[in-house]
Amino acid sequence: MRADIEHSDPYNGLRSAETTLPARSYWDEAEYRRDLEAIWYRNWMMLCREADIAQPQAYRVFTIGTQQVLVIRDESGILRAFHNTCRHRGSQLCRENEGRLKSRLLTCPYHAWSYSLRGELVRIPSKTLPAGFDKADYPLYPVAISLWRGFVFVNLTEDAAGSAAESFDPGSGDLTNWPLEELATGHVLRKVLNCNWKVFWENFNECLHCPGVHKNLSHLVPIYGRGLMARHDDPDWALHADNDAPEFAGGLRAGAETWSEDGRVHGPVFGSLTEAERAAGQTYAMHLPSMFIVGHVDYVRTVRLMPLGPEQTELTAEWLFPADALTSEGANLENIVDFGARVLEEDAAACELNQKGLHSLRHQAGVLMPEEYELHRFHQWVGGQHAAHDVTSISADSAR
Numbered sequence: 001m002r003a004d005i006e007h008s009d010p011y012n013g014l015r016s017a018e019t020t021l022p023a024r025s026y027w028d029e030a031e032y033r034r035d036l037e038a039i040w041y042r043n044w045m046m047l048c049r050e051a052d053i054a055q056p057q058a059y060r061v062f063t064i065g066t067q068q069v070l071v072i073r074d075e076s077g078i079l080r081a082f083h084n085t086c087r088h089r090g091s092q093l094c095r096e097n098e099g100r101l102k103s104r105l106l107t108c109p110y111h112a113w114s115y116s117l118r119g120e121l122v123r124i125p126s127k128t129l130p131a132g133f134d135k136a137d138y139p140l141y142p143v144a145i146s147l148w149r150g151f152v153f154v155n156l157t158e159d160a161a162g163s164a165a166e167s168f169d170p171g172s173g174d175l176t177n178w179p180l181e182e183l184a185t186g187h188v189l190r191k192v193l194n195c196n197w198k199v200f201w202e203n204f205n206e207c208l209h210c211p212g213v214h215k216n217l218s219h220l221v222p223i224y225g226r227g228l229m230a231r232h233d234d235p236d237w238a239l240h241a242d243n244d245a246p247e248f249a250g251g252l253r254a255g256a257e258t259w260s261e262d263g264r265v266h267g268p269v270f271g272s273l274t275e276a277e278r279a280a281g282q283t284y285a286m287h288l289p290s291m292f293i294v295g296h297v298d299y300v301r302t303v304r305l306m307p308l309g310p311e312q313t314e315l316t317a318e319w320l321f322p323a324d325a326l327t328s329e330g331a332n333l334e335n336i337v338d339f340g341a342r343v344l345e346e347d348a349a350a351c352e353l354n355q356k357g358l359h360s361l362r363h364q365a366g367v368l369m370p371e372e373y374e375l376h377r378f379h380q381w382v383g384g385q386h387a388a389h390d391v392t393s394i395s396a397d398s399a400r
Contacts, residue, residue: 042157217346291304
């Protein structure tokens with residue numbers, strides 16, 4: 001045994017049995033509302049890419065829980081976000097999910113109150129106005145917006161602090177060397193999962209299911225075939241500390257270059273990647289609760305989640321490539337997209353299977369295995385978010 005590891009134990013696994021979240025937190029309506037208020041309405045959410053709203057006067061509408069957010073590019077090219085709500089009597093402003101306004105005014109379809117694309121109330125059709133009424137007092141409700149490397153994030157907190165860049169998960173990989181801003185969308189997959197949003201994140205955070213659920217992926221990434229995510233997930237990792245074979249060290253199988261049906265790249269690899277980034281095969285960055293992004297050597301995948309209800313979650317996955325790779329002769333996106341889509345479909349089926357069993361009258365909570373240390377960290381994050389919200393709510397009630 002090497003001297004530098006003889007007296008160390010960087011084993012990742014849990015040392016004791018930990019319980020999961022209570023079963024009701026995955027299906028109870030009150031628990032779902034608590035998640036919305038404590039987590040989804042208080043954190044930065046990824047909505048789309050800047051390129052999706054590229055032209056002045058273009059807009060898109062997104063639903064986060066019960067809230068509709070309107071993101072619009074004003075005439076000067078600045079992206080702005082507002083609640084999709086008129087200040088008159090609360091009507092929905094934009095009825096379509098996306099489009100481009102015909103003028104530089106946003107007009108309510110109900111009573112024709114009109115707003116500038118900066119959110120200012122500029123026109124009211126009423127013949128007269130109440131005494132003391134000032135249009136300046138009735139702008140659209142703003143929503144905090146943060147741009148990160150070509151992605152659009154919003155935060156529904158009225159006094160939102162920080163930025164999207166500052167709130168990535170601390171364990172996320174570094175995507176600095178991937179040209180995210182320059183990539184174009186090659187394929188989009190949208191799917192409604194019949195499971196709670198937390199069930200999806202739990203599945204994402206472990207690979208115990210990989211050997212049984214992801215046969216092809218386990219062949220491509222051999223350590224996944226052992227039910228592990230990384231070398232130090234194995235309690236006996238030190239026995240193989242000098243073995244750089246992918247089933248022990250991680251990375252892709254010998255001869256494979258990327259996540260695809262045959263392990264081959266779609267086009268030229270990104271020239272800015274380090275040797276370690278190329279060898280890893282995948283670099284993950286996670287931004288709870290709404291998205292994760294994966295850098296491969298020749299493309300990038302993003303997966304965005306939005307809660308639709310206690311037992312439904314919308315998933316939107318995108319495959320991003322250099323623009324010239326999408327138009328090059330012989331371009332074959334299917335080799336890459338089909339592989340990633342299959343993995344997501346397999347995950348979706350596993351998550352829905354998990355959800356169906358959670359209603360048992362006898363099942364109050366589950367138990368975590370040592371390899372599920374990231375689930376435990378996720379559960380702690382959820383609990384911390386709820387506790388912070390409870391403290392804020394108590395303080396607000398006391399101040400009244």
